[in-house]
Amino acid sequence: MRIVIAEDQVLLRDGLVRLLESAGHVVVARVGDARALVEQVNAHRPDLLLADVRMPPTHTDDGARAAACLRERFPRLAVLVLSQAVEPSLVAGLANGRVTAFGYLLKDRVLDTAAFLDAVATVGAGGTVIDPTVFAGPAPGAPVALTGREAEVLGRVAAGRSNAGIAADLVISKRTVEAHLRVIVDKLGIDAGPEDNQRVLAVLTWFAGRT
Template identity: 50%
Template sequence: MRVVIAEDAVLLRAGVIRLLADEDIETVAAVDNGDDLLVAVKEHRPDLAIVDVRMPPTFTDEGLRAALGAREAVPGLPVLVLSQYVEESYAVELLSGGAGGVGYLLKERVADVGDFLDAVKRVAGGGTAIDPDVIAQLMARGRKNPLDALTARESEVLGLMAQGLSNTAIANSLVVSHGAVEKHIGNIFSKLGLEASSVEHRRVRAVLTYLGR
């Protein structure tokens, strides 16, 4: 089996490559962003693409969008998505594509080597491997206030956004790094289902959602 991996966390990427190698699964390319994933998929035509959801530059949903693009470029390409969270905005589109194998696992499942390798082989063979927590959350979408999905820190960041603070000001207020604030905001956009728009700014839409709670 030949695999392409898209994962920006160096240690996790190296660990997955090692796990696959122990099963005689060849990693033909390992990249850290969505653009390079598309290039690698087109070049190598792998048996499976293992894709992280959040990668540079915004760490929101680049991986899922790249996965969808990869399946368009190589119809039927099996894709196994790894994420710390359930990214609803594109997950439904990916999982309902109906062509080739597809999987969506939370990263904590990778710790169970047997389950992870079973998912890899199943998806590469055209099957599915969907994390139970992913299924539960997707089934529950639309039945609750989207703000309920935010963590306490994400709610705090959104509250400061509503106050008109910049990312730098939020970072100073919470005594965290600028990068951490950007990641929290990316999580907020994703959990509120706010896709990029040339008409409405996602930041404004997030604040309006917060104020309308």
């Protein structure tokens, strides 16, 4: 997979390059600011963009805003964002109603290189990987309030986990996971047809309430 890395911390950026190249990926560009990020994605048209949220020139959300614009310009571009903090409204804005080929990970919670490489592969293949903590906590802008357990379940749905996988992660039964999902769907007021995916609609509806 051809990847552009946008990270202003030199040591972290170089470490990501070595890790990704050791896994067989090709890093076509590495940059340290949002302007160069846009330029290099335009120049190389990579398969995946790995970007930090906060980058120069303002060190606020420059990386995130650049990634959002590039996602809109290049619909096939997979984007995996790294952040220092949980910012649900930022995730919602980045997703913009489309959670395919999209990921949002917290730097402090990426503790395993194999899991990180799995996330890169999942997002690059069109999947979704979102840290479950994004769905936890108060949601002042959301249409409903989810319980802590419901937030954990929905977070793992967004991360692409199956019901069996969610059950294993949370040490609960598969039937309990299914019950939580039914409650979540009811709370979010989702009226899905036979051809709709309730799981995806639940994630998108939740995001819509955070913008």
